[in-house]
Amino acid sequence: AQVDTLDIVVLVLLLLGSVAYFTKGTYWGVPKDPYATSALNGSAAKKGSRNILEKMDESGKNCVIFYGSQTGTAEDYASRLAKEGSARFGLKTMTADLEDYDYENLDQVPEDKIVFFVMATYGEGEPTDNAVEFWEFMNQDPPSFSENSEEKPLGNLKYVAFGLGNNTYEHYNSMVRNLDKILTKLGGKRIGTAGEGDDGAGTMEEDFLGWKEPMWAALAQEMGLEEREAVYEPVFSVEEREDLDPETDTVYLGEPNKNHLENSQKGPYNAHNPFIAPVAESKELFTVKDRNCLHCEIDVSGSGISYTTGDHIAVWPTNAGMEVDRLIKTFGLEEKRHRVISMKGIDPTAKVPFPTPTTYDAAIRYHMEICAPVSRQFLGTLSAFAPNEEAKKEMAKLGSDADYFKDKISSQMLNVSQAVSAVHPDPWSAVPFSCLVEGLNKLQPRYYSISSSSLVQPEKISITAVVESVRIPGAGHVVKGVTTNYLLALKQKQNGDPDPSPHGLTYAITGPRNKYDGIHVPVHVRHSNFKLPSNPSKPIIMVGPGTGVAPFRGFVAERAAQAAKGDDVGQTVLFYGCRRQAEDWLYKSEWDEYKKVLGDKLTIYNAFSREGPNKVYVQHLLKQNGKSINELLQQKANFYVCGDAAHMAREVNDVLGQIIASERGVDEKKAEQVVKSMRSSGVYQEDVW
Ligand code: FAD
Incomplete structure (x- = not known):
């Protein structure tokens, strides 16, 4: 032929x-590593080192702590376990990003080594982005291990497991639960319990602290480890560079990686590499003075970034100047804030979480989560560096007494600088900078449900974000969300608003070396499964009170565009809720425009919770309209919920069960089953936070 x-x-x-x-x-x-070539200390991202056993042998390790992390908490817990294992028990520990290794040789882990898994569950019981490949591998039946084909291929494996989840989601901690089942089934031996931290109940940190003590005891017994008094040992060396000044062009002043440093940002843009995007437009959506909700249009043209309606955009924030100053003052760094430093892992497996050489100021401003609630364990660690005996004792007490810590620190929502200076107001200059880098999370990008339609505006992504501002009764301070207040400052600047520093917060708005000047913001897009049906004639029901309406603005805009070009568009029903129509009704006038195009295909139910004698929420309106909801579901409608995970989404789930029970004459159990199967078949979709 x-x-x-x-x-x-x-x-x-x-x-x-x-x-x-x-x-x-x-x-x-x-490149897997964000700042490859310049600041890579661990060699995991180098080719040929995806073999974890080889890596452990090379670096003399007997304990690896894998993490599946989305927002950085699992990664932080992994680092803390690594440090503690080393300091208290003399284990030779390393942390490892799940996506940096292969797992075919998990059956070859010798008995004298221990493997930890710190696994966050994401969304609907899914693995975090960095755990996807690992999860696919483990879910083969059986996984294709390199040598061992016995029934119990992991007979030699000893492992420790902790999960991070949120009980408001249906698949609570399903990653750690399922991984534990798989590992046990394959013959692995778990040490201690499979811990579960619950973000939904706000007890993540305490769950972690409570789980790890008995786990360490069990591990010490299993491996014959002797506990010793933990002495602080820095993970990173910090070298002050007399030979460099901040203007030197090899010094990172907040640039996220080498390309950005060299003024040649290029894609692909992702969680390691943001695009510095122009903000095309920004405005306030609320009409009240005391609360803010922002609408921002981010221009991604020319970046190669694409999105589809329902995706998420991540914003990389900058810390507020006031908080940067507070931390610098608290830890006695004022004199040297602009000195250039190089940092390296003292152990070759430790990765510095930001590129260096940099300055103290830039590291703190752009890379460290300095405003978040301080952890109890970290206060305990800092006690070693207290300026006097009394402060040392107090810190040790805060670190060890959960109730005392709650009363003094967490109930007041103090961040690290506030907590430390409340214990003693003088500068804590003895705290090594490495200790701060280890103890604080890496500053995380925050996700927003895109509120535009990619069909209508493929190159402009819109964000609808409510500005976080929590007044603590009695504490005399207001906790300000990092990212949303940064966006608010950008908006003020862009619009020449009279108060350029809202709530007294100022930001380095023009970014490192003025690279963000002209109102730019670093972003990347994350694709989601929260999607309109591919057939526009299918009916949809959307429930999105508050900023939960964000993706539905995109959905409705998309359907209006489809209708305008003559497509047959199905019933489009939105349940929206806010406090008062004159105050916080998001996109009030736009809905009328969509209505003009979609006519009776668009129905919007509004719940104004503070207008009548009784509070009315979307759940109530759903119930009142149970009959038509059931009819739409029977016509194969998709059902979408977006917004508050803790209360709203859960109640909507229950109400839908009640509607199905009463409309279809089935008992509650059966109705619950129906809702569950709607979820698993993708008819019921959630985008909640
Ligand atoms: P942060 O600084 O992260 O603070 C958030 C909260 O943490 C504070 O309000 C406070 O309760 C607590 N906190 C902070 N510091 C402390 C402290 N020292 N002590 C105790 N508690 C503290 N939001 C939207 O507005 N619109 C959206 O469309 C949207 N979509 C999302 C989609 C997804 C998939 C996800 C995961 C989240 C979404 N969010 C959305 C939420 C958003 O990502 C951010 O969490 C939110 O904007 C707050 O970010 P922030 O940096 O301003 O606040």
Whole structure:
């Protein structure tokens, strides 16, 4: 038979495809590490080191702590376990990002080594982005381990497991629960209990602290470890660079990676590499003075960033100047804030969480989560560096007494600087900078449900964000959300608002070396499964009070555009709620415009909770309209919920069960089953936080 050019092309493509598949991307060279070449200390991202056992042997480790982390908390817990294992028990520990290794040789882990898994559950019981491949591997039946084909291939594996979850989600902590089941089934031996931290109940930190003590005791017994008095040992060396000044062009002043430093940002843009995007427009959506809700249009044209309606955009924030100053003052860094420092992991497996050389100021301003609630364990660690004996004692008490800590620190929502200076107002200059870098999380980008339609505006992404501002009764201070107040400051500046520093907060708005000047903000897009049906004629029901309406603005705009070009658009029903129509009704006038195009295809039910004698919420309106909701569901409508996970989303779930029970004449159990199967088949979709 003749082989023509097309056949050859197809064959070559198939061959390339297979190479790509079997090498898992090793050869197409997208750097896994954010600031490759310049600041990479661990060599995990180097080619050929995806073998964890080899890596452990090379670096003399007997304990690896893998993390599946989305927002940085699991990663932080992994680092803390690594430090503690080393300081208290002399374990040779390392942390490892799940996406940096392969797992075929998990069956070869020798008995004298221990493997920890710190696993966050994301969304609907899903793995975090960095755990996806690991999870696929473990869910093969059975996983394809390299050598051991016995029934219990993990017979030698000793492991420790902790999960981070949120009980307001249906699949609470499903990652750690399922992983534990799989590992046990394959013969692995768990040490201690499989811990579960609950963000929903606000007890994550205490759950973690409570779980780890008995776990350490069990591990010490299992491995014959002797506990010793933990002495602080820095993870990173910090070298002050006399040879460099902040103007030197190799010094990072907040640039997220090397390309940005060299003024040549390039894609792909992702969680390691933001795009510095112009803010095309920003405005206030509320009409009241004491609360703010922002609408921002982010211009991604020319970046190669694409999105589809329902995706999320992440904003990389900058800390408020006041908080940067507070931390610098608290830890006695005022004199040296602009000195250039280089940091390295003292152990080769430790990765510095930001690129260096940099300055103290830039590291704190752009890379460290300095405003978050301080952890009890960290206060205990800091006690060693207290300015006097009394402060030391107080810190040790705060670190060890959960009730005392709650009373003095967490009930007041103090961040690290506030907590430490409340114990003693003088500068805590003895605290090593490494200790702060270890003890505080890496500053995380925050996600927003995109409120525009990609069909209508593919190159402009809109955000609808309520500005976080929590007044603590009796504490005399207001906790200000990091990202939303930064966005508010950008908006004020862009619009030339009379109060350029809202609530007394100022920001380095023009960014490192003025690279964000002209109102730019670093962003990336995360694709989600929260999607309109591909067939526009399918009916949809959307429940989105408050900023939960964000993605539905995109959905409705998309359907209006489809209707305008003559598509047959199905029933589009929105349940929206806010306090008062004159105050916080988001996009009030836009809905009328969509209505003009969609006509009776669009129905909006509004719950104004503070207008009548009784509070009315979307759940109530759903119930009142149970009959038509059930009819739409029977016409194959998709059902969407967005917004508050803690209360609203859960109640909507229950109300839907009640509607199904009463409309279809089935008992509650059966109705619950129906709702569950709607969820698993993708008919019921949630985008909640
Ligand atoms: P943060 O600084 O992160 O603070 C948030 C909260 O943490 C504070 O309000 C306070 O309760 C607590 N906190 C902070 N500091 C302390 C302290 N020292 N002590 C105790 N508690 C403290 N939000 C929207 O407005 N619109 C959206 O469309 C939207 N979509 C989202 C989609 C997804 C998938 C997710 C995960 C979240 C979404 N969010 C959305 C929430 C958003 O990501 C942010 O969490 C929110 O804007 C707050 O960010 P922030 O940096 O301003 O506040």
